[in-house]
Amino acid sequence: MESGVSAGGQAPAPSLGLGLHRFPNGCTPLSHQVAGHKYGKSELGMLQHPDGTVLKQLQPPPRGPREMNFYNMVFGSSCHDHVFLELRKFLPKFLGTWAPTTAPNELYLKLEDVTRRFSKPCIMDVKIGKKSYDPDASAEKIQQQISKYPLMEEIGFLVLGMRVREN
DSSP, rough: OSSSSSOOOOOOOOSSSSSSOGGOOOOOOOTOOSEEEESSSSSSSSEOTTSOOOOEEEEEETTHHHHHHHHHHHHHHHHOHHHHHHHHSOOEEEEEEEEETTTTOOOOOOOOTTTOSSSSEEEEEEEEEESOOOOOHHHHHHHHHHHSSTHOOOOOEEEEEEEEOOO
């Protein structure tokens, strides 16, 4: 696993007025994203790298570094924890990090596109668990998340988005 993978290209630019962005190094918006931080007027969302991998922009601390540490633990060459080794079967392969050379501080997690071999993938984005907020979240953020997803604490999951394709 290579960390700090870098490739040339343009850094993403802010919105150009009509939801248009310049994407780094020939990347494009991830076409089959069904929820989360999606491409739009104010953000780039998840990207598809020209090599077929998925780029997920690292979030600000503490979430981004925590997520990167998780992937490094699970996919690290020194990982011998049987739970993490079993968990690998259910996660996209972590291929390190990537940053455009023109914006080296703009870090992305580089992940396997698990849908790549399908011509018409059916996709569902599910939050699993009873809480949708960070353990260090403010009381205001906790209340905002509870009101946004009122059934989550009761049923323990939430379907955020889904795309089903026929044939």
